[in-house]
Amino acid sequence: IGDEGYLQVARTVLDMTRRIADHVEAHPDLRLLGRPEMNLVAFTSDSVSVFHVIDEMKQRGWFIQPQLAFGDSKENIHLSINPASVRWVDALLADLDACVEIAKGLPSGELAEKIRAAFGHLDPKDLGPETFAGLLGMAGVQGTALPGRMAEINEVLHALPGPLRERLLVEHLNELVRQTDA
Numbered sequence: 001i002g003d004e005g006y007l008q009v010a011r012t013v014l015d016m017t018r019r020i021a022d023h024v025e026a027h028p029d030l031r032l033l034g035r036p037e038m039n040l041v042a043f044t045s046d047s048v049s050v051f052h053v054i055d056e057m058k059q060r061g062w063f064i065q066p067q068l069a070f071g072d073s074k075e076n077i078h079l080s081i082n083p084a085s086v087r088w089v090d091a092l093l094a095d096l097d098a099c100v101e102i103a104k105g106l107p108s109g110e111l112a113e114k115i116r117a118a119f120g121h122l123d124p125k126d127l128g129p130e131t132f133a134g135l136l137g138m139a140g141v142q143g144t145a146l147p148g149r150m151a152e153i154n155e156v157l158h159a160l161p162g163p164l165r166e167r168l169l170v171e172h173l174n175e176l177v178r179q180t181d182a
Helices: 002-026 050-059 087-102 108-118 131-137 151-159 162-181
Strands: 038-046 074-080
Touching: 002 038, 002 087, 038 087, 050 074, 050 087, 108 151, 131 162, 151 162
Parallel strands: none
Antiparallel strands: 038 074
């Protein structure tokens, strides 16, 4: 496509990225985590569970991966905009608005607080694979299948201390590999 073609693709992606960022910035229930320089938009909410928003978006055919809190960063949604996705920006933004409204009415955080109180003090080094399998089972994760809605599981993961969360995810991935090798 040549230099000029490549520059046009980059301009289009940047324009759509800015459009999404502007939309998020103007939304009363969403908060942009930083002004994007190029094609990554990260945002969160202080009034609605981003995990419920993601589940609702999935119901509409969008596959958006959550980002759990890390360090000073709050749990969030991040979108990578690429040349193939720019044509769907209008539909994405309309669905995002609708999904935020639906998510406002969904319960949030109740199980996560109970899990934090019950298991937040555990040292992952002291736990074996069977304990992690039990914890995953309590969260509704069995074998290689995941539930259709992940908000509650993501809220629980978010509530756990980082080292315990990391070990839980590693154990789950190890179990997935063991099951596919069998």
